[in-house]
Amino acid sequence: MDSAVVFEDVSMIFNMAEDKVNSLKEYILKLVKGELRYREFTALKGISFEIEKGDVFGIVGLNGSGKSTLLKLVAGILKPTIGRVSVNGTIAPLIELGAGFDMELTARENIYLNGAVLGYDKKFIGDHFDAIIEFSEMHQFLDVPMKNYSSGMVARVGFAIATVIKPDILIVDEILGVGDYKFQEKCNVRITELMSGGTTVLLVSHSIEQIRQLCRHSLWLERGAMKMLGDMSSVCDAYSM
Numbered sequence: 001m002d003s004a005v006v007f008e009d010v011s012m013i014f015n016m017a018e019d020k021v022n023s024l025k026e027y028i029l030k031l032v033k034g035e036l037r038y039r040e041f042t043a044l045k046g047i048s049f050e051i052e053k054g055d056v057f058g059i060v061g062l063n064g065s066g067k068s069t070l071l072k073l074v075a076g077i078l079k080p081t082i083g084r085v086s087v088n089g090t091i092a093p094l095i096e097l098g099a100g101f102d103m104e105l106t107a108r109e110n111i112y113l114n115g116a117v118l119g120y121d122k123k124f125i126g127d128h129f130d131a132i133i134e135f136s137e138m139h140q141f142l143d144v145p146m147k148n149y150s151s152g153m154v155a156r157v158g159f160a161i162a163t164v165i166k167p168d169i170l171i172v173d174e175i176l177g178v179g180d181y182k183f184q185e186k187c188n189v190r191i192t193e194l195m196s197g198g199t200t201v202l203l204v205s206h207s208i209e210q211i212r213q214l215c216r217h218s219l220w221l222e223r224g225a226m227k228m229l230g231d232m233s234s235v236c237d238a239y240s241m
Contacts, residue, residue: 003088004169004200005051005074010083012044012069012224043069044224047083051217053168056191056201058215058232060208060239065221067204071095071173074202089168089200092118094158103147107138107157110146114161128164135190136160137183152180163190166197173204188214208236 044066051057059067072078073085075093100117101110111132115125125132133139136156146154163170170191191201191214205211211218211232218235220228228235 002053003050003086004053004055005057005088005202006084006086007047007049007070007073008084008086010044010047010073010080010085011042012066012073012078013081014041014043015039042224044073044080044221047226049219049226049229051200051202053088053200054195054198055217056195056203056215058211058218058235059202059204059221060211060218060235061221061227064223066224067221068095068173070221071171071202071204074169075171087169090119091169091171092162092167093171094162095171095173101146101154101158104145106143106145107149108142111157111161114158118162132157132160132164135164135186152183156183159187159190163194166194166199169200169202170194171202174206184210208240212236 047070059070061067069078071093072095073080074087075091075095076087077093077095100114102113105113111129112122112125116122133142136159138153138157141149141153146157149157159172172191188210191203195201195214201214203211203215215232217230218228218232218239219226220235220239228238
């Protein structure tokens with residue numbers, strides 16, 4: 001079976017400023033004088049694994065373990081400091097709540113904006129507009145600026161846009177946790193439909209039950225390193241101990 005995602009000895013290292021800088025002017029002055037001091041922070045170290053096409057792959061770990069960084073590498077938002085990330089297929093990322101939205105605009109306007117961010121043209125979004133609204137259940141709030149939306153309402157619109165067609169790879173990072181119970185169940189059904197259609201799903205969730213319900217394989221990250229990789233049950237059982 002072909003691989004959708006391959007990580008080959010991947011490390012991600014960030015330079016963190018040691019000194020507090022309160023303004024751009026202060027930053028430039030310190031930079032010119034050579035007074036900026038940094039320390040390296042390794043978010044991921046030596047990560048190697050493969051995700052087969054059509055798999056539903058869960059990533060678990062405590063806050064700060066590197067889960068979101070890993071997803072951003074898959075989405076192409078970040079490039080690895082060391083190693084190689086290979087992705088085979090189109091990606092629909094749901095990584096940060098509100099990413100790709102302008103909160104001053106209405107939901108109607110943001111559907112077109114976010115669709116463009118995902119690579120859909122205006123005609124495509126127009127053709128699928130009703131389906132997006134139907135799934136998100138935002139009919140009554142369509143012309144309300146999204147700055148007035150709750151986090152759950154933003155998640156509804158974002159998920160509806162990202163899954164309006166079947167992407168090759170769907171990346172979901174925690175955002176389903178902000179919706180109400182019924183909408184989470186609706187999203188789980190949509191993910192199951194995508195799975196049956198061959199979409200590869202990467203899911204980060206603090207809910208082990210959600211990982212158990214949806215995923216086939218899992219990766220446990222701890223302080224940026226691989227703690228365990230394998231079938232969902234084995235990883236979730238070990239993580240829950």
